[in-house]
Amino acid sequence: MSVRSGRQTNVWSDNWCTLSPIRAFITPRAIANAGFSLDTKVADVIADDGHWLWPQAWYDLFPVLINISPVQITPDVNDRLCWKDLEGNLQGFSSWEVWNCLRNRCQRITWASSVWFSQCIPRHSFHLWLVVKNKLKTQDRMAVWEAGSETNLRLMCCPLCNYDRDSRNHLFFQCVYASEVWRKVKSLVDMDDVTDSWDSIIQWMDLNAHSRTAESIICRIVVAASTYFVWQERNSRLFNQNRRSASVLAKVIIDTVRLKIMGFRFGRCPKQQKILDRWLISKKNIDIDPG
Incomplete structure (x- = not known):
């Protein structure tokens, strides 16, 4: 997910940062104990000054959170679903782009x-x-x-x-x-x-x-x-x-x-x-x- 407003991207389950999915190392119990829900969006964990609203204790329990860079929020623009192509560039998600990445490749047929x-x-x-x-x-x-x-x-x-x-x-x-x-x-x-x-x-x-x-x-x-x-x-x-x-x-x-x-x-x-x-x-x- 390419985060714009942060309102369409699930902070725990979606692939939106280098550590995604965050749910892979933060358990649902830890999420609930911190006052979040499993439906929390990226925008919900960003403060007005742009800093993350992670509990302070999480930085000791999950020090990798320090590596998540701040996200610039654009309130009026929806998040965009993207697909990374074979060259590593983000493209607009489409069935053609997915198939082009997943299919087996053989030598081009001249005839x-x-x-x-x-x-x-x-x-x-x-x-x-x-x-x-x-x-x-x-x-x-x-x-x-x-x-x-x-x-x-x-x-x-x-x-x-x-x-x-x-x-x-x-x-x-x-x-x-x-x-x-x-x-x-x-x-x-x-x-x-x-x-x-x-x-x-x-x-x-x-x-x-x-x-x-x-x-x-x-x-x-x-x-x-x-x-x-x-x-x-x-x-x-x-x-x-x-x-x-x-x-x-x-x-x-x-x-x-x-x-x-x-x-x-x-x-x-x-x-x-x-x-x-x-x-x-x-x-x-x-x-x-x-x-």
């Missing part, structure tokens, strides 16, 4: 803004986050867990290409099927330097995480949508025996991204007009910024 951004499709971003963290239940991870019988583990193969066990790096996008989908989709964005390997994709995400251009934002949406629908197709083949060709799945991804782009607000510059033409979006279907 975070490529996954979470205001124009993202939330379920796609959540899925992409799982992909980046390699938390999907792919067959290579299940084999490590020893899930299922030994025979079933030997029979595991990628449902998309029927070759080898699926894994994060295989599905995105080294699998023959997924690679074909990825090539068809990325042809609509400026990602020519990005290969079918996951390392190449994550490197692009690192480098472009903070770009605010329309092209970069669309690229991020394309990456998330591609991983989402490839994983959806993998599960559909594995559990429902439903199959779509690479061309059909690529069209689903492109249509989903196109629908998202139609909600953007575009300007009249040639570069943005080129984006609309590439995605076959008519100007009459979108909001054009008059500026």
Whole structure:
């Protein structure tokens, strides 16, 4: 507590001085015997001349009281609840400040803004986050867990290409099927330097995480949508025996991204007009910024 008027701060229980809480070394019985109550405020133990109203005997019993400096009282200003930050500075109390001090800290993630951004499709971003963290239940991870019988583990193969066990790096996008989908989709964005390997994709995400251009934002949406629908197709083949060709799945991804782009607000510059033409979006279907 930052003491101003002293009327909102409990002298015994609140943390307002270097010895707080005072109740830790002065018992409730000693407090009552001195004529105070457990609800006594800081202002109640300060005399008009600014000195403390501790009983004289307390200085012998509790000599540490000498170390409490006098407090300047401002009668018309309420006491303020504060929080000491990591640097030791007093800040206004807020849940954010408390959480910022208490939370575990790890190295800052460079790709975070490529996954979470205001124009993202939330379920796609959540899925992409799982992909980046390699938390999907792919067959290579299940084999490590020893899930299922030994025979079933030997029979595991990628449902998309029927070759080898699926894994994060295989599905995105080294699998023959997924690679074909990825090539068809990325042809609509400026990602020519990005290969079918996951390392190449994550490197692009690192480098472009903070770009605010329309092209970069669309690229991020394309990456998330591609991983989402490839994983959806993998599960559909594995559990429902439903199959779509690479061309059909690529069209689903492109249509989903196109629908998202139609909600953007575009300007009249040639570069943005080129984006609309590439995605076959008519100007009459979108909001054009008059500026």
